[in-house]
Amino acid sequence: MASLGKRGKPLQGQSREIIYNVYKYFVTEADRFKKNVDENVSSYFKKVQERVANATGISRRTLNNILNEVSTETHPTEIKFSTPKKGRPKKQFRLNMDDFDYDVVRRMVYDFHLRFNELPTIKSLKAKLSEAINYNGSEKTLRKILHEMGFRFTKMEDNRKVLMEKQDVSLKRMEYLDKIRKFRESGKNIVYMDESYIHTSHTKAKSWSDDKKKGVKKPISKGQRLIIVHAGNEKGFVPGAFLMYKSTDTTGDYHNEMNNHNYEKWLVNQLIPNIPSDSVLVIDNAPYHNKYVERPPNSNTIKQEMINWLNKHDIPVDPKLTKPQIYDIICQHKERYTEFSVDKILAEHGHTVLRLPPYHPDFNPIENIWSQLKGYVASKNVGMNLTTVKTLLTEKVNMIGTEEWKKVCDHAIKCENEHRSIQHGLDNYTDRLVINTADSDSELFESTDSEMEVIEN
Template identity: 45%
Template sequence: MIYDVYCFLKNEANGRSDTQIKERTAEATKTSLCTVRRIVKEAEQSEFLTVFRTPGKKHARSKPVTGIDNFDQGVIKRCIHNFHLTNNEIPTVTKLLTKLRSDINYQGSERSLRRILKDLGFKWKATENNRKVLIEKTSIRLQRIKYLEAIQKYRHEGRPIIYTDESYVHASHTSSKAWTDGSKKGLKKPISKGQRVVMVHAGSEAGFIPNGLLMFKSGAKTGDYHDDMNYENYSKWLTSQLIPNLPPRSVVVVDNASYHNTQYNLAPNSNSKKCDMQAWLTEKGISFDPTMYKPQLYELIKTNKENLKNYNIDRLLAQHNHSVLRLPPYHPDLNPIEMAWAAIKGYVSSKNVAWNVTRVMELVKQKVDAMGSSEWQKLCSKVRSIEDDYCKSDHVVDQLTDQLVIQVGDSDSSSSSDWEVFDDDEPGPSTSTNPSTNPRTSTSFADFEGFTPLSDSD
């Protein structure tokens, strides 16, 4: 609007200088002269006069460092676990930051890395000299161990392992760089991301499941593609596209998205009727005394309900003699289709010059059709090697934590002090500066009594 007023006054200049026109524009629009100068300069430098930067406007976007995608999360997790194998020690933030910068060109700060580690399920525990070392939550380690045992059992039985996942790609998804001679001619990336295309598919060592690709335009206005996918849409895809094309006795691997975990026959809550509590316990074969009060009955329900959950998709697949296996939380690196999505998006970015939804869908379909069994076998082989690394690192973690950690227990609760991280080079809150009395002075792992560096075979 300010620029339109400037142009109007300029057309009726009547001998006024450009400075005078800008002053009159500022007076007419009740803005500062500096603002008018900035807007006019921006318009003169822009090839498209109708496009202006909006000062102060907040756009929904992911954080540049901590808002990393699932694939990068998996890379960081593997880097942490491989640190145990390659360095024979538990990493501190300082050591881990150095390794991530050299291995994967991580650009974030220590503060950002701490936030990412917390989101990935890692926490800090005190050692004998009150220093903090990086330990994965026991509950997450347990779920991963159970998952690895289950998938190895299914493979031993010869059952096909089918990996499923959902992802998305924007209509403007293209390479961020291109050759240019410095002029304004050539390929220009759109300012807007455009409409989002949601993708759902499944694959195994034999390749993508035939006729399993589902693509549709996003209808959600939030930044989360999970808002487009719900249990209703997901169950339709299961029944119409996935189940009819699955090999016999398949094991379908899914992540922990909410629509994968919708339940039927929910356990009663503390406000349920007493008769409903008794009926649920009876149905599940859990003995109870008829004279028990509601709080006592609910205590029984709480003790048993975690192991007696009934999921809708499990029942749906079981009706066709298939099983469901859920990935442990924060472990997209155990799903080869995540790497397949990365390859598909890379193909789209290299070919997308039209920046419309129809063309993006065509490019996704082209890459999916081109990815055969040989490429999928490589992806699955890579995931198997990652599984082996986790198994090896779990043995190393057990040995190291036995020697280092004294704050043990099954509780995964963390207070605010759990996240006051002190690295090798950072003194803690103690006021003492004498190394002999300050428990937070730099100490090598060799200073721990009984510590012996592990060999590669260990």
Template identity: 40%
Template sequence: MSKRKVVHSEGRAIIAKVFHFLQEEYNFMKVNNSDKCDLSPLANVLKRTAEATGVSERTVTRILKEEKELPSPSSKFTSPMKKRRKRDSKFMLDNMHREVIRTTIQNFHISHKQVPTLAKLQSVLREKIGFDGCLSTLRSLLIEMGYKWKKIDNNRKSLQERHEIQLWRFNFLKKINQYRSEGRHIVYTDETYVLTSHVRQNTWCLKSKDPTKKDTSFSKKLSTGSRFIIVHAGNSSGFIKDASLVYKAASTTGDYHSNMNFDNYVKWLNEKLLPNIPEKSVIVMDNASYHNTRSSKIPTSNSCKSDMKKWLMENNIPFDERSRNIELYDLIKKNKERFVTYKIDEIIKSKGCEILRLPPYHPELNAIETQVTKSGLVVVPEPGL
């Protein structure tokens, strides 16, 4: 069956005008037909309109019906594409699923000794996390996560992490080894959530002997129940005493990080964590947005010239007073990394402690991910950014 051609608003307006023109032509001929000529070929205006415009009679009928429903004669036809519901984004994957993607790529290289092509990844991820995106969607997701295509020695292509991600991981491991050799107290922190009606995705069920019948199995509730946010910290001895924070979230949808903000996190730091750890401790945390609230605003390319000059002067960066905005911003862009500071860092350092941020999508470097409580509950938080 051929796909129906979409007639846009301008085309539908023209078809309607052709119909009315031919109708008026027929009516005029009918009234002034003094010599009684045969007007039957002109009578079927609907058919003539369809032949003249190259569409079906059904389409002409539909357009005329739509014209009658317009608010006024001067109203325009609307584009049919505007009425269509946009397809849901395939990027609504939480951080745990993203970590599964990263681990899968590593296993292709390390365990299976294979090149992780998009088709192979799509097949594995469809089974592991139910990924239903196309190859183009998967490619965009991998680029967003820091991967790129790169030629290898045999002229085939392989997925590899960007240099800055590799360097971040290298620096993290180097720094934490230094802190350990100094005998520093290392504290791992993270946030996660639990749903009150949470159940596992899989279960044991009795396999049916009759191939025509389904296996007997349980069903889970559609409602996820309430969501509770859990914030905690731990070290080599277990969870930090009196450092836990549990509260009911306002929403049960989306990434759980949206239920935490900068103010709540600072309150937890000041009241729960920092009073219960020794001085000179090293606090390991991920890169959630509320961990990276900047202390001062850095001018952007859209900032006014006076703000750019003020920032450059405050940071003792020489510039020409006659410079234009684009030149000033180029100076800011080249130097801003040296002056980026975060409010969380200042709070932690004021208490005599240090902060160490995890590389993006590396929860396996955060020891609290597999901490076990005395009750035997395994807490496996969603990986941080």
């Protein structure tokens, strides 16, 4: 049984060793005073376990667990205390979900509200998603996915709970939709870009074979990985912007490979020279897109640095205010003075950055272009080596022209318009429910399984 502290957290091995050393010291002390003439003093020192519990703040039960571990050792003086559960592998549930699957999750929640006219539950959502995208995760994992996407259960006045998006999530989406509509109306050249990857083993799950049943056998290993970067719009790919290189990262996350340095290098050398002036570049929220030119203070910044930041931007502040009061002033102005490195580079060349709202790949046409590229590779990848995959990718990039790009851009615009109408429908729906926004059941989404870790492919 794990030894727990007062807050129910397992005690580290070093802490347990210290507690045991305190226990041994008190035992020695009790032996020294057991013949004390003062019976009250002697009886006090005999209460070893009670004294240890009071001195260390742990329970008697926890102390007994530690002592039981010692009693099972052959050489108690050489015991090495381990941390409970340390080294024990976490349960991992591998989800075969891509960006479009997350979009299906969001739309399914909307469908419950607007089409099915019923309140979605985790159980009912899981059943629908199993049919729609072959979702085979647990209810706990689905709860975590919804939480990360910005959904919360909120109580109504009749104590029923409704699953709705957080206000700031829907606000980001509507801000994006308003901005991109204005850019289009003003005739701006809008360019979509993205990064992706493909393994050398990428092929179809099934293939044709001859009478001898010798088909293309897919290797167990995923093989080497290629990082691909490109940009385009309804006029086609941006000439000269295609970047393709072998990944050397071993963590399994291609975002580690395309870091801020590599991305800015691609921007300056391959994208900016090849797009018209005064263009709008649509990007997602990858970490390397959001590197600060100057990181603004956060709540942990020391008080004087907060004051210095405010003074730098000519924002009045009374040094006698408390740190929380000063930080509140910073929060009121932070967004206006926050600048990202990518935005600065593009602004210096006369361009504008527009960031996609999280989990909305349907707004980015290049996501559908990636699907076409990967589908082409999968259908023709017989060699399954780096050279073959590079050749196939280059072939397909050269094959995709204005017609294909126009279709995916039109589809993105269609998705934008659908979301605009959906939002108004959701507003009317929530008004009918008369939600009591003061009573939020956010605890439903707190992790109840500390050993569950979701891994996305």
